[in-house]
Amino acid sequence: MADASEQLSLLFVASECYPLIKTGGLADVIGALPLALMKAGVNARVLLPGFPAVMKGLKKPVVAAVIPDLFGGPAQIFRGKAATGLDVIVLDAPHLYNISGNPYMDGAKERTDNDIRFAALAFVGSEIARGNLLGWHPDIVHAHDWQAGLVAAYLAAVGGPRPRLVFTIHNLAFQGLFPADRLAKLGLPQAMFQQEGLEYWGQINFLKAGVVYSDRVTTVSPTYAREIQTEAQGMGLHGLLRRRSDVVSGIVNGIDDTVWNPESDSDIPAPYSVRSVKGKAKCKAALQARLGLEVKADAPLFCVVSRLTTQKGIDLILSLIPDIVRQGGQLAVLGSGDEAFEHGFEMAAKDHPGRVATFIGYDEPLAHSLQAGADFILVPSRFEPCGLTQLCGLRYGTVPIVARVGGLADTIIDANEAALDAGVATGIQFAPVSAEAFSFALERAFEIYEDAPAFARVQRAAMKQDVSWTAPAGHYMQLYHGLMAAD
Incomplete structure (x- = not known):
């Protein structure tokens, strides 16, 4: 584990990342925050599922590990770069990720095998975290939204030494709910299916797993962190979030101010700035x-x-x-x-x-x-x-x-x-x-x-407002170093 004088190593686990794949704001965060942290001296890497767009956009891919059987089929782990220079780890499992269109939806309906698809991502994230696949031991694993919620559950199930865990809720309305009889296929112990674990009104709740088993829970603004602890905005998890309120906090997102810059934006007909509009x-x-x-x-x-x-x-x-x-x-x-x-x-x-x-x-x-x-x-x-x-x-x-x-x-x-x-x-x-x-x-x-x-x-x-990632990245650095100092 790194001390304050050493380079902090950080593994992000998420389902999308700009510019490789994007359905919403999560991709923008995962594409920009690690880069901002890298500027602050963090060794940040992002684990993504190998959807076709991700595989196509990966630069300088190198096979880093082979998994003979991952939830019903073979898989490989690639390391490479996004076009932005971000260090990316991609889980290439065609039986899970070789799908067209929206990564979560099949037309107007959610894909019925999303539990296995994102459990696989979380499981591999937990194995990387333990140093079992890449020979790399990150100090902190930062998982995002329900798709990565089981990372903490898999690490808790195994026990033993592990990195510090941060789980960020980008939108509590999407929790990843699946039938209870799928638990065995996910490779998680039955003992975890309880009120203080994965169980939510008789179903498995991926997002709840992240809240229960992580060391810190963040949301993407301070006000939202307070709102989700109320019955009106808690989406059924307000009681749990209140019980964990001492580890729940909010950090406002930024935007990539090099991509969103009216002085240099190639997608607009005329440049302008605060000095001259x-x-x-x-x-x-x-x-x-x-x-x-x-x-x-x-x-x-x-x-x-x-x-x-x-x-x-x-x-x-x-x-x-x-x-x-x-x-x-x-x-x-x-x-x-x-x-x-x-x-x-x-x-x-x-x-x-x-x-x-x-x-x-x-x-x-x-x-x-x-x-x-x-x-x-x-x-x-x-x-x-x-x-x-x-x-x-x-x-x-x-x-x-x-x-x-x-x-x-x-x-x-x-x-x-x-x-x-x-x-x-x-x-x-x-x-x-x-x-x-x-x-x-x-x-x-x-x-x-x-x-x-x-x-x-x-x-x-x-x-004149600073909407870049500079200040938010600083807040995350404080959070990470606070976790490391808690040893």
Whole structure:
């Protein structure tokens, strides 16, 4: 084990990582946080499942270990690099990971063998942690979300010396629930299937395993760490999280500020910065033209870059589109999700030509264009562990309008009168999460937009925020070193 004067070694275990494979914000975190830690002197490596996109994107792959039988088939462990320079360990098990499309879903349904698929990832993570596969003994294993929740369970089942364990909850709503009769196939002892272990209302709960058997539990914002210990937001695990409250904490995410940088972004038509935002007007005009919106500099342009789900408050946005249009605003939407919401936005675009534009799906360059060209970004989530799009909005001077929940409450300073006068307001918050409160927030946005000096102050304050991984990485370093010092 490393002491404070030696290089800390760290194994991340996760199901996705940008730029190799991405379905959501987890990939952005796993792609950026280890790199930030590497800059701080940490020997950080990331274990990923060998989905086709991961295998295709792996640079300089070398076989590091062979496993003759892993949950029903042979497997190999590759070491290589992501295009970003991240040190990656890939579990290549074609019988588990050679699947097309979404890594978790088969159409609209969850893949029925996800338990075996991610148990295998966790088991291999536990074996690497014990030094049995790569001859490497990490000081700390940092597992992320339910897909990696069993790492701690496998280590607990074996017993003996092990690295320190950190488990991060990115979204408590997704817990990895599977039938109890699958326990034997997972290779875990029956004794673990109990209330103080893996059992959750008669099912196996992968995320609960991470909470129960890890040394520290983190979430992706301090407010969310408190919210999930309440019955209202605890998703059935609030009691357990309260009992472990002394090891539960929140650290706000960052974003990769080299990827999200309006001064150097190749996906936007004109660069700009906090020193001069003139280029943002060109980005707005280009975006309006591209999406078929009226090219009007004085029309406040609101954007949405989101999964289209009830959690994200998408129904609230749909209900208030007539208000946005009536007050002279425009709306551009990028996302996918519930069919009813997709259809609702498509119909809104037809009903309000030149005022509403909808792109169903996800397009990374278009996401950059929206952040650069819009005036406001809407994030009215009913709960939000951290949120990343509002951080991108801050970086691009696209003023966030957010519900006062989770990481949104932690990252946005509301444009109340005192904050406006002090020049520190970075966005607009509202509560409760209702159509009425959201409507009032939109009215405030129109008022601020019409006051050009006030809007410019909010834009500048937003763009001055440090949304990089520098501060969060420092907080994680404190957490890791605190764990090591607990020997």
